[in-house]
Structures are given as C-alpha cells and as structure tokens.
Amino acid sequence: MSKRDRNAVGIFNRFLDLLYPAICEICQASLTHGYSLCDDCRNELPRIVSPFCKKCGEPFDGNINDEFRCQNCDDLKADFSFARASLKGLALSFRLVHGLKYQRQFFLARELALFLAETLEKDPRFAQFNSAILVPVPLFWRRQQWRQGNQAYELSRELSRLSGHENIEAIKRIRPTNTQTKLNRKQRLSNLRDAFKIRKKHASTIAKKKVIIIDDVFTTGATAHECSRILKEDGRVTDVAVLTLIRG
Ligand SMILES: [Zn+2]
Ligand SMILES: [Zn+2]
Numbered sequence: 646m647s648k649r650d651r652n653a654v655g656i657f658n659r660f661l662d663l664l665y666p667a668i669c670e671i672c673q674a675s676l677t678h679g680y681s682l683c684d685d686c687r688n689e690l691p692r693i694v695s696p697f698c699k700k701c702g703e704p705f706d707g708n709i710n711d712e713f714r715c716q717n718c719d720d721l722k723a724d725f726s727f728a729r730a731s732l733k734g735l736a737l738s739f740r741l742v743h744g745l746k747y748q749r750q751f752f753l754a755r756e757l758a759l760f761l762a763e764t765l766e767k768d769p770r771f772a773q774f775n776s777a778i779l780v781p782v783p784l785f786w787r788r789q790q791w792r793q794g795n796q797a798y799e800l801s802r803e804l805s806r807l808s809g810h811e812n813i814e815a816i817k818r819i820r821p822t823n824t825q826t827k828l829n830r831k832q833r834l835s836n837l838r839d840a841f842k843i844r845k846k847h848a849s850t851i852a853k854k855k856v857i858i859i860d861d862v863f864t865t866g867a868t869a870h871e872c873s874r875i876l877k878e879d880g881r882v883t884d885v886a887v888l889t890l891i892r893g
Pocket of ligand 2: 698699700701702703714715716717718
C-alpha cells in the first residue's frame with residue numbers, strides 16, 4: 646500500500662470514527678467491535694424477565710405465575726396477540742432511545758437491535774412467528790423529515806439483518822398526530838383513529854402472513870393496537886405480535 650493510500654485509509658477511518666464514535670455510550674470505555682456499548686454495560690442494562698404481563702409485557706415484582714395478565718389488560722382492547730419489550734423503562738434505556746430518536750444517532754440502532762434479537766430468541770411465543778414479517782411503526786412524513794429518519798424503521802432494519810425476518814414498511818401514517826406523551830390511553834386511541842393505512846404496494850406481500858410490529862417504546866399500547874387493527878382488517882394478516890425495545 647502506498648503512503649498516499651495509507652493516508653487515505655487513515656482519513657477514511659477517522660471519518661468513520663466521527664460517524665461511529667468508538668467509545669461506549671454509557672461508560673465511555675473505548676471500543677473496537679463496531680457496536681455502541683461495552684460488554685459490561687450491554688450485560689448490565691436491565692432486561693425484562695418473568696414475571697411480566699402476558700398481554701402487554703409490563704414487568705412485575707414477586708412470584709406471579711406465567712399466565713399473569715395485569716389489571717390494565719383486563720379490559721384492554723388490543724388486536725395484537727401479545728406485546729413484549731426487551732428493556733425495563735429506566736432512565737438509562739430511555740437515554741439510548743433518545744439518542745436514536747431525537748439526536749440522529751442512527752448508529753445506535755445496530756446496538757439496540759441486539760436486545761430485540763435476544764428477546765425474539767428467548768421468548769418461546771415468538772417461535773410461532775418464525776416466518777413473520779417485521780413492520781415498523783411509521784412516522785408522518787413531515788416528522789420523519791424533521792428527525793431525518795424513523796427510529797422504529799432503523800431498529801426493524803437492523804433486527805431484520807440479525808434475525809433474517811423480512812422488514813417491510815407496510816404501514817403508512819396518513820395524517821400528523823399530536824404528541825401522545827401527556828394523553829391517557831383513551832385520548833391516544835382517538836388521537837390515532839384513522840391515522841394509519843396499509844401501503845397498497847405491500848398489501849399482497851403481507852396477506853395471510855404473520856406480522857411483528859416493531860417500535861422503540863410501548864407505553865399504553867394505543868399505537869400498537871391501532872396498527873394491529875388495520876393489519877388484521879378484513880383478515881389481511883393472520884396474527885400480530887408486538888416487539889419494542891422498552892416497556893415505558
Ligand atoms: Zn460501557
Ligand atoms: Zn398488561
């Protein structure tokens with residue numbers, strides 16, 4: 646390699662370092678493996694483990710049997726079979742999602758999808774979804790343009806790479822919706838009413854298939870329900886599960 650080539654490689658690597666800073670996002674230890682967390686921080690991020698609600702994935706303390714459903718879910722209308730999240734909704738997990746969502750740190754998706762892949766593999770219910778299609782929750786185009794990307798799509802794409810599941814943007818958000826942070830579930834449901842539509846060009850691809858909806862955070866389940874509802878409308882898809890990074 647000539648000196649000039651070596652210089653070019655050096656400049657290219659420095660450019661990559663700028664794009665993908667080679668330090669752990671949590672403890673700042675330097676990294677060489679191309680992901681965003683060191684092994685210790687990755688292992689220590691609090692996973693959701695049993696017991697958790699079999700419908701919405703909400704974790705609970707104590708000795709509760711495996712068929713447990715939380716009180717919230719008793720009268721919850723949800724068109725998905727179950728929702729499962731990988732990480733507990735603690736400040737540290739939210740900080741990582743925040744980077745991906747609002748600070749354009751899309752390189753984090755590669756790291757965060759590892760947690761989704763882990764949940765996909767460990768929760769036996771996903772065995773029924775082994776040929777399911779991943780469908781990310783869409784943003785309205787204006788919001789996506791402003792954020793320069795969609796965090797759910799980035800996670801879904803990386804999970805597709807890791808798991809081999811096909812990733813299809815089958816749903817479109819057809820109108821802007823107000824931010825849901827301060828709304829309760831009922832208000833969220835009416836806020837989302839008719840906000841989504843199946844993309845015509847993908848309608849036949851997902852027909853009679855199972856779908857796993859991918860999103861960053863599951864809070865009240867209103868978004869997941871509304872997406873499931875239109876996916877299952879007229880018997881289009883046969884079953885829907887939900888996988889998110891965090892249970893908020
Ligand atoms: Zn670390
Ligand atoms: Zn529940």
